[in-house]
Amino acid sequence: MIEISSVSRSYGAFKALDNASLSITKGEFFSLLGPSGCGKTTLLRMIAGFDTPTSGTISVDGQPMDGIPANRRPTNMVFQSYAIFPHLNVAQNVAYGLKRLRLPSAEEKRRVEEALAQVSLSGLDARGATELSGGQRQRVALARALVMRPKVLLLDEPLSALDKKLREQMQVELRRLQQAVGITFVLVTHDQYEALGMSDRIAVMFGGRIAQVAAPKEIYQRPVNRQVADFLGGMNFVKAEIVEENAASITVDTTGFGRVRTDKPQAFVRNGKAATLGIRPERLRVLWDDATSPHEVSGKVVDRHYFGEITHLIVEVPGLEKPLSVSETNNFGADDIPVGAPIRLAYDPDALVAMAD
Amino acid sequence: MTAARRLLTNWLPLYAALYIAFLYLPILLLPVFSFNTSAVPKFPLTGLTLKWYESLPHTPALLDAAWNSLVVGFAAAVVSTLLGICAARALTRYRFPGQRAASSLIMAPLVLPEIIVAVSLLLVLLQLGLSLSLFTVVLGHVLICIPYSVTVLTSGFEGFDRSLEEASTDLGETAFGTFRRVTLPMVAPAIISSLLVSFTISLDDFIMAFFLSGTDTTLPVYIWGQLRFAAKLPSVLALGSLLLVGSFVLLTFAEIMRRRAERRTRNTGGAFV
Amino acid sequence: MTVAAEGSPPLRAKRAAAGSLLQSEQAQGMALISPTLLYALVLLAVPVLVVIAHSFWTQDYLTIDRTFTLENYRLALTEPIYRDLLMRSLYISLTVSFFTVVLAYPIAYFISFHGGSRKSLWLFLITIPFWTSYLLRVMSWKVILGYGGVLNSGLMGLGIIDEPSTAFLYNTTAVILTLTHAWAAFTILPIFVSLEKVDRTLLEAATDLGDGPVRRFLRITLPLSMPGVIAALLIVMIPTVGDYVTPRLVGGKDGVMIANAIQAQFGKAANWPLGAALSVTTMAIVTAMAGVTVFILRWAARRAR
Secondary structure, eight states: OEEEEEEEEEETTEEEEEEEEEEEOTTOEEEEEOSTTSSHHHHHHHHHTSSOOSEEEEEETTEEOTTOOGGGSSEEEEOTTOOOOTTSBHHHHHHTTGGGGTOOHHHHHHHHHHHHHHTTOTTOTTOBGGGOOHHHHHHHHHHHHHTTOOSEEEEESTTTTSOHHHHHHHHHHHHHHHHHHOOEEEEEESOHHHHHHHOSEEEEEETTEEEEEEOHHHHHHSOSBHHHHHHHSOOEEEEEEEEEEOSSEEEEEETTTEEEEEEOOTTOOOBTTEEEEEEOGGGEEEEOTTOOOSSEEEEEEEEEEEOSSEEEEEEEOTTOSSOEEEEEEGGGTGGGOOTTOEEEEEEOGGGOEEEBO | OHHHHHHHHHHHHHHHHHHHHHHHHHHHHHHHHHTBSSSSOOSSOOOBOOHHHHHGGGOHHHHHHHHHHHHHHHHHHHHHHHHHHHHHHHHHHOOOTTHHHHHHHHHGGGGSOHHHHHHHHHHHHHHTTOOOSHHHHHHHHHHHHHHHHHHHHHHHHTTOOHHHHHHHHHTTOOHHHHIIIIIHHHHHHHHHHHHHHHHHHHHHOOHHHHHHOOSSOOHHHHHHHHTTOGGGHHHHHHHHHHHHHHHHHHHHHHHHHHHHHHHHHHTSSSOOO | OOGGGSSSOHHHHHHHHHHHHHHHHHHHHHHHHHHHHHHHIIIIIHHHHHHHHHTTSEEETTEEEOSOOOHHHHHHHHSHHHHHHHHHHHHHHHHHHHHHHHHHHHHHHHHHHHOGGGHHHHHHHHHHHHHSOHHHHHHHHHHHHSTTSHHHHHHHHTTSOSSOOSSSSSSHHHHHHHHHHHHHHHHHHHHHHHHHTSOHHHHHHHHHTTOOHHHHIIIIIHHHTHHHHHHHHHHHHHHHHTOOHHIIIIITTTTOOHHHHHHHHHTTTOOHHHHHHHHHHHHHHHHHHHHHHHHHHHHHHHHHO
């Protein structure tokens, strides 16, 4: 649906986007995830036609977009500020783009009502734009774009202006809406939970480059490097040395976890013999009493942080330069483990991932 | 500390009231004496009359001057607002080399002694062989109105969320259509406000009209001529009172428009209620 | 934007397209401002330059002798009348700007800190008199201060004086009073704007660190609002130097200012070059005076901290 081939964008000496290539398939919910300034918004605005690539091509639905102005592209956008026209009411806002199509007024009305129903705003047609709450503004922005029946809907940080509760609710709704209309969604966000929770696939970007493109689970569990791993959530990093590498797997030696063979992440590029072994804090489990596991490490609790449903234990393991962070649910009393107590941790070798440094 | 603070907060409103009185009382004397039967403006008042107002419509020179003022004010308001729209839009929407210098030159009449601006203009117009007329007055008035137009319009254009125009483009509208359907309705109050402010300035201006008008004059120049005759003072006071009311009405309207413009642009953006 | 794409290799074409996009943004801005800029250039910058040129020429009856001379400046700077008029104009404008700012500051402070939700109403109230005809405002002072005027009749009515005094009108003080009234509103706005920008938590921080209201005002509020004060001073000082109406109406013989002399040279006396030289001298001196004022205030504000 969208082909982005070696697209770069520089502003003077600054490279906002550096040779990015991507292909987004039809009907996909695709997220561009990264910290601010990583180039994700630049890329989105280039798809919309508000910015032009310095080099490279973007095509939508097989058609190259070079030289096609924003108002003639089969894409529509939900702006970060929503950009609701303040001098128009809800129905007029939604009908804004339809006016150009010169539809019969009954047809126009029907489509506006249909779009408002899709975003659960039926009955608010006559409400003034300045009398809307944040969540309602967002829905109007969505309806206004969807009513145009675009091939691609672009969403620029659509949830960032909402408070936490509303944001979580809208995540579910956006996902439901996308499945209902079947339009390709491209979402820009800096919030990893948003991306993980809604997307079919995610592209993680840093400093104008695309670091990894994968499904949420893959990107969370098999990050291609430490930067991606870190951005997606907490992870324990253990120094490792590569002893064997083949097409499908990597074998590394570590202190603490011994010799480990893991699946090779896509686009793995080794950097000499040194590598990093990672494991997410929630993939380490506390071994209670005399329970054993074929894969375990032992150490001593040096700190404990209570977070309600979970507790973070900081565990010093002999031979590791940094203590491990363990996230354990409080079902079994992890919040009662005293600081200084000896502790044994079990892990699943599949949860270990070898990364380039 | 609280005692000192109380003193400070109590002292200020009193001072503010006195200050307002200082600003308004001298001006309010004009209408007061315009209703007084005595031709000499002094207390105590001798009696209530409308005779000074009644004489106004029977003074052809005055009517001519008033008409001239209206024409000049209208022309100056339209031209300075048009030029102001260009400048304000360029200054708020674009970044280009020489922007600061350009805006300083455009705003310069605000901080130049008006007489010097008038005299320079006079010199050039005479050198060019242009005869002085209401047209030359308009030229001068536009020059001194532009800074005010630009200020009013800039405050209307600023905070105008660019994504509104982008959203319009995104929804298929052309550049012209976007201007007509989004930009113009949003800034219309600022434009009206600029028109009213420029009109008021032109209506009240004396110096430019004094130097640049030919045989046809505007109201302030007419008033200036009348001031030499003590006997004419009451009619001048009556005329002045009418102008005062006129200015006040226009400006109140301009202020309402400006606020509406501000509210419109402020309510876009990411700030929610 | 698409013009650049023909024929050339795609990559280079794209770069050119992006470059022209950036340039066209600039070009659009410049094109948009050009009518207004052109107007200001032709009707303000050029005329000022013409005046400067004239100031180096001489009036030869009805024609202008275009040989370079400094004679006009010699006259403007040494001739006692002009020197006195210049000095008086400067004195008046300095005094007026000082008084307007000192009187306006508390009002701006009051509106900014205690105006609450009625800030814009206050500002509107204060700016209204400014918008009414300047001529009429000056005239009302003539009515107040005149021999048979409000002040005299009022004072006589109260029995404070027995016969009308001529001391009120037709002198420098009358000019200063009238101008102070006329420009009052103009100074409030810039001061108000700069006070609005003062972060209120700074004041809380100063209080937290032990400053009382007075010290806090002197150490935080005043220095931070200094840009507004400077702007207010300049916005009054520069135009009042060249005021024409006030000295003519309420100044009498002792209140004549440089603008009256300039007008005379362009009017009855018909000596344009001398009028031009007086104008240029006025502008130069007022600019220098403004510069010195700004410098002194900045220096004082730095010292106050």
